[in-house]
Amino acid sequence: MAEAARSNVRGTPGAGDVAAADERLRWTSVPRWRAPELPAAASYLACWFGPAGQRRAAALLSAAPPEVPVRTASFAGHWDPAAEAELRRLLAGCLAGVRIILAGPESVVLRAAALARQFGATSEELVLIATEAAGAAEAAEDAGAYVDGRAGRRVFCAACREPFGAVAAMGDVVTCPGCAASLIVDHRFSRRHAAYFGWPTALDLHR
Numbered sequence: 001m002a003e004a005a006r007s008n009v010r011g012t013p014g015a016g017d018v019a020a021a022d023e024r025l026r027w028t029s030v031p032r033w034r035a036p037e038l039p040a041a042a043s044y045l046a047c048w049f050g051p052a053g054q055r056r057a058a059a060l061l062s063a064a065p066p067e068v069p070v071r072t073a074s075f076a077g078h079w080d081p082a083a084e085a086e087l088r089r090l091l092a093g094c095l096a097g098v099r100i101i102l103a104g105p106e107s108v109v110l111r112a113a114a115l116a117r118q119f120g121a122t123s124e125e126l127v128l129i130a131t132e133a134a135g136a137a138e139a140a141e142d143a144g145a146y147v148d149g150r151a152g153r154r155v156f157c158a159a160c161r162e163p164f165g166a167v168a169a170m171g172d173v174v175t176c177p178g179c180a181a182s183l184i185v186d187h188r189f190s191r192r193h194a195a196y197f198g199w200p201t202a203l204d205l206h207r
């Protein structure tokens with residue numbers, strides 16, 4: 001799974017300080033969201049998180065050929081252990097040729113995508129839809145939109161190396177519940193951890 005994920009990392013953090021902070025992590029730039037397109041597939045697995053995700057997934061699947069099997073799974077709009085267990089079960093049962101549609105809040109979709117990559121899914125097999133980026137993605141087709149306002153995000157604490165959930169805009173300062181460090185929510189993102197980089201405010205190396 002690591003090789004597939006690595007080969008698809010676009011761009012580089014461009015800062016040696018990040019590599020020094022953690023060589024084990026690959027950081028890419030902020031996730032960008034484009035208007036989704038339905039790829040051809042032998043079958044589809046559509047998992048949505050919350051009603052907005054369901055609407056987006058249903059709209060996309062309306063273009064699916066009638067002979068292609070579609071499995072769907074509906075989850076609440078947040079991450080929880082029961083949802084993760086069910087996702088694992090669904091992902092373990094995926095056959096070759098499947099395309100996996102994940103739609104919902106960005107933080108949940110990115111965690112689900114990281115889980116899917118653990119099960120061997122490649123970027124080409126994943127269709128990711130962040131409901132927060134809906135309008136913007138269609139307005140900015142080429143570059144793609146990113147979720148820049150206050151939103152639920154996972155933040156990876158660079159001090160204690162644990163991810164946690166927070167509601168924050170990029171550039172906001174949040175407090176790590178594990179080690180109480182004050183962290184700036186950075187534009188850099190780890191796909192493996194499905195988390196934004198939380199840079200301790202006590203360090204100003206990247207200023």
Ligand SMILES: [Zn+2]
Binds near residue numbers: 158178179
């Ligand atoms: Zn911490």
